[in-house]
Amino acid sequence: MKLLTWAIGASMLLAVSAANAATQVAFETNQGSFTVEVYADKAPKTVENFLQYVKDGFYTNTIFHRVIGRFMIQGGGFDRELNEKPTRAAIINESNNGLINQTGTIAMARTPDPNSATAQFFINVADNQFLNYTSPEPDMIGYCVFGKVISGMDVVFKISNLPTNTQRGMSDVPIRSVIIKRATIVSGK
Secondary structure: OHHHHHHHHHHHHHHHHHHHOOEEEEEEEEOEEEEEEEOOOOOHHHHHHHHHHHHOOOOOOEEEEEEEOOOEEEEOOEOOOOOEOOOOOOEOOOOOOOOOOOOOEEEEOOOOOOOOEOOOEEEEOOOOHHHOOOOOOOOOOOOOEEEEEEEOHHHHHHHHOOOEEEEOOEEEEEOOOOEEEEEEEEEOO
């Protein structure tokens, strides 16, 4: 009887652990691979949006088009020729979720409109407190962090240090394209 009780308790614990396991997304680039863990409990609409783009294969053959050492790397919206890919509708900004723009976190890129994020994201390669939520005012709402790099941060730093120039009117574009070969959900939902 004790063994049966232990087995039931252990399987319930495993089920709860599996249900609470954060989803991870692996990025394979021509510079190496890295994996991010996303936090649906903190940014549910943002994570749902991001994972749908991953499931749709949207990020395949997109590039990191904006790379600034000691700041961030931005990608997920342009192809190799710097043509912007069409996206779904913008999502609401969930930046007031307690997560902050610190080294290794992934956040949504957007225009000056706080609720304009679609598919583009950036990974912080420094602690960027000035990007955090401070108030609901449009110029103080910040950028929504929704996950963190859990492996391959060396690859992210490598990308952040690549030489850049201006191409097609865009600054900080890597001279040699940094291509996202694929993004794949590797655990969780």
